[in-house]
Amino acid sequence: MNRVRRSESDPVGSESSGPLRLLRETHEERVLSVLRTRGPLSRAQLAEQTNLSRATLSSIVQTLLNKLALVEAREVGAVRGRGRPVSVVSLNPAGGLALGIDLGQRRIQVTISNVAHEFVASGAVACADRTPWTRRLQLALDLVDDLTTRHDISLIALAGVGVGIVGPVSTEGSSGVGRSADRIALVRDTLRARFGVPVHVDNNTRLAALAEAVWGAGAGVDSALYLRLSYGVGGGIVLGGRLLAGAGGAAGELGHISVDRDGPACSCGGRGCLERYVSLTTLQEQSENVLDARDDKARDLLAVAGARVGEVLAAACNTVNPEVVVIGGELAETGDHLFKPLQTAFRRHTHSQVHRSVRITRAALGPDAAARGGIALVLTSSPASPNAVLNAPDLEASHP
Amino acid sequence: MNRVRRSESDPVGSESSGPLRLLRETHEERVLSVLRTRGPLSRAQLAEQTNLSRATLSSIVQTLLNKLALVEAREVGAVRGRGRPVSVVSLNPAGGLALGIDLGQRRIQVTISNVAHEFVASGAVACADRTPWTRRLQLALDLVDDLTTRHDISLIALAGVGVGIVGPVSTEGSSGVGRSADRIALVRDTLRARFGVPVHVDNNTRLAALAEAVWGAGAGVDSALYLRLSYGVGGGIVLGGRLLAGAGGAAGELGHISVDRDGPACSCGGRGCLERYVSLTTLQEQSENVLDARDDKARDLLAVAGARVGEVLAAACNTVNPEVVVIGGELAETGDHLFKPLQTAFRRHTHSQVHRSVRITRAALGPDAAARGGIALVLTSSPASPNAVLNAPDLEASHP
Numbered sequence: 001m002n003r004v005r006r007s008e009s010d011p012v013g014s015e016s017s018g019p020l021r022l023l024r025e026t027h028e029e030r031v032l033s034v035l036r037t038r039g040p041l042s043r044a045q046l047a048e049q050t051n052l053s054r055a056t057l058s059s060i061v062q063t064l065l066n067k068l069a070l071v072e073a074r075e076v077g078a079v080r081g082r083g084r085p086v087s088v089v090s091l092n093p094a095g096g097l098a099l100g101i102d103l104g105q106r107r108i109q110v111t112i113s114n115v116a117h118e119f120v121a122s123g124a125v126a127c128a129d130r131t132p133w134t135r136r137l138q139l140a141l142d143l144v145d146d147l148t149t150r151h152d153i154s155l156i157a158l159a160g161v162g163v164g165i166v167g168p169v170s171t172e173g174s175s176g177v178g179r180s181a182d183r184i185a186l187v188r189d190t191l192r193a194r195f196g197v198p199v200h201v202d203n204n205t206r207l208a209a210l211a212e213a214v215w216g217a218g219a220g221v222d223s224a225l226y227l228r229l230s231y232g233v234g235g236g237i238v239l240g241g242r243l244l245a246g247a248g249g250a251a252g253e254l255g256h257i258s259v260d261r262d263g264p265a266c267s268c269g270g271r272g273c274l275e276r277y278v279s280l281t282t283l284q285e286q287s288e289n290v291l292d293a294r295d296d297k298a299r300d301l302l303a304v305a306g307a308r309v310g311e312v313l314a315a316a317c318n319t320v321n322p323e324v325v326v327i328g329g330e331l332a333e334t335g336d337h338l339f340k341p342l343q344t345a346f347r348r349h350t351h352s353q354v355h356r357s358v359r360i361t362r363a364a365l366g367p368d369a370a371a372r373g374g375i376a377l378v379l380t381s382s383p384a385s386p387n388a389v390l391n392a393p394d395l396e397a398s399h400p
Numbered sequence: 401m402n403r404v405r406r407s408e409s410d411p412v413g414s415e416s417s418g419p420l421r422l423l424r425e426t427h428e429e430r431v432l433s434v435l436r437t438r439g440p441l442s443r444a445q446l447a448e449q450t451n452l453s454r455a456t457l458s459s460i461v462q463t464l465l466n467k468l469a470l471v472e473a474r475e476v477g478a479v480r481g482r483g484r485p486v487s488v489v490s491l492n493p494a495g496g497l498a499l500g501i502d503l504g505q506r507r508i509q510v511t512i513s514n515v516a517h518e519f520v521a522s523g524a525v526a527c528a529d530r531t532p533w534t535r536r537l538q539l540a541l542d543l544v545d546d547l548t549t550r551h552d553i554s555l556i557a558l559a560g561v562g563v564g565i566v567g568p569v570s571t572e573g574s575s576g577v578g579r580s581a582d583r584i585a586l587v588r589d590t591l592r593a594r595f596g597v598p599v600h601v602d603n604n605t606r607l608a609a610l611a612e613a614v615w616g617a618g619a620g621v622d623s624a625l626y627l628r629l630s631y632g633v634g635g636g637i638v639l640g641g642r643l644l645a646g647a648g649g650a651a652g653e654l655g656h657i658s659v660d661r662d663g664p665a666c667s668c669g670g671r672g673c674l675e676r677y678v679s680l681t682t683l684q685e686q687s688e689n690v691l692d693a694r695d696d697k698a699r700d701l702l703a704v705a706g707a708r709v710g711e712v713l714a715a716a717c718n719t720v721n722p723e724v725v726v727i728g729g730e731l732a733e734t735g736d737h738l739f740k741p742l743q744t745a746f747r748r749h750t751h752s753q754v755h756r757s758v759r760i761t762r763a764a765l766g767p768d769a770a771a772r773g774g775i776a777l778v779l780t781s782s783p784a785s786p787n788a789v790l791n792a793p794d795l796e797a798s799h800p
Contacts, residue, residue, distance in 0.1 A: 252721075270714070
């Protein structure tokens, strides 16, 4: 057993006894885990997030910088005209990659980032509505090959793959029902065989919600509700940095909240679902130019759609009372034509305590949001490690 | 520095070095925290909940039994005609008390439990609708005196007080708006001055939700949505054993989800709120006997009310997709007259993935649910301790 040595610059001893080393490793893992989940942080932010004293943190960060597990950099975005640029630490970009794939209805997107939250490559291909899933997967794999070749990226340090698919996915992507379960198994098995790393699968709209909460319009808030208004209408809820899955994998299915109790039956099993009234598919049946705000008919359609969306958001926000509501999809790009009637209906149907505390905003990310969400899923999942992250290690298991 | 000794019965050493002792203390605190939150558990359940190996757990439990921090008992409820009674461990009932107070609209309830989740005294007094808050507090304090005298209870080991009040309470009971903030400050200051322990304040319907999730119809599930149908209509959401507060303290305000977009204005600021249609106040204006199922008019009213409640629950469940929906309050006691139309409307307006995964059930606890929820709030809050519970200790802070 080594003796514990202490000095000013290394208060807890770098050559330490077994249990002391274990405790220190726990702290190192806490720092690594926070940086992996949140991206580059200043030392002050890191101290707050890890709940470690400045002195302990300083020693831990120094050790990790020496080991090249971390790197130090100037935060580019922090300059903003006042104050000095802030020094931030992040995981070493060479420490690993995460691959995000969105197997969308009409579009396959692949995005690659490193563990320092730097996006290093991104690409997409269109596909037909009814493209079989094996073919969609092949398109995604071809895209991965293309991107890694063009950008000279080696996937040897790939940490995991996060995949967005259409339709509900149960808790932790572990199951689905009928065809959905088959699809999830196909995606997971194919990608696991190809890359040999953990594969996380979730609904692609939910992944877009997660990406908006990590990098987009909901960055830095504790609770965000996301609604996507496109050919389909879906959503997702992020609480404390994690997606709410729901018991049946259907949390955030805001497109299937009813806006007319006697409305038409929906394929989901419900009746009068929001999606039937405000999806781009439905609206384009009424006016081909619905996204063109110069068109009178389009403006009328958007006003009614905005009111219906506002009512559904009111019901959802009276339920979870999030800090921010993020609205994405093509319809959100019509701006005030949708948002003004939406806000009016929202205010009219929410508890004052709810609408006082919530901010409604447009999505900040582009069409790669779901693929980025796949990356977020990889980065927020614990890396394979002999010690549990964020928990004290089990003495017996890790120190026999 | 003591030498680390190891033996078969005490694999990690009871007289140990500083850091080893710290790690061991972390494990002990993990065990104590889980038992405080969940109540008596078998060793198998405890191993699962603490994520400790059976060997480590066995040693930790033995030490804590020796210290009288824990006691061992036969689980009464586990006999159930088959198998042997299961041996459970719990915190020592002498280890402390928790006081739950419900300052309801028409009723003051006080309930006292020990840290082993045993309820040791409970009582209530009625009060008029407009009783001032200072008077309500005095009634509660008189009731505490009465109960402790009658049951010979000493509050010297009181760990905390949890209080339910009417109206929204922001995150962690730290603030409110206007009169609500004043009320919360009055309650907290009065009780802190009287008992000298931490005082937790939350909305009393939310506390009833928490109690149902810990001891009632939602016990053992990961996500529960609670709806209370009484003179007012409110609710609460419990995820992973914790109440969802919401950004403005209004999560679970299901009584203010709109069922008629052009309905009458509500004092909450919304319009066509569920509460306006199904509160006992409204229903009794239409029939004094609304709770009497032998009355034709009552049955018709309950059928319509059930349908409206089912629609609102559908919207809420499409949003959070909980495992169980628990319905409490006087209206729930009418049974199938309410539940049948409720279930029909619910099924008609939910995504199939949602209604397949959710169970709707009546509340299991009585009128002391909110006071019990106050107790749950005390027991699920970290006890004041030099080391953070469920987190590895900060070496600097706890081992200078």
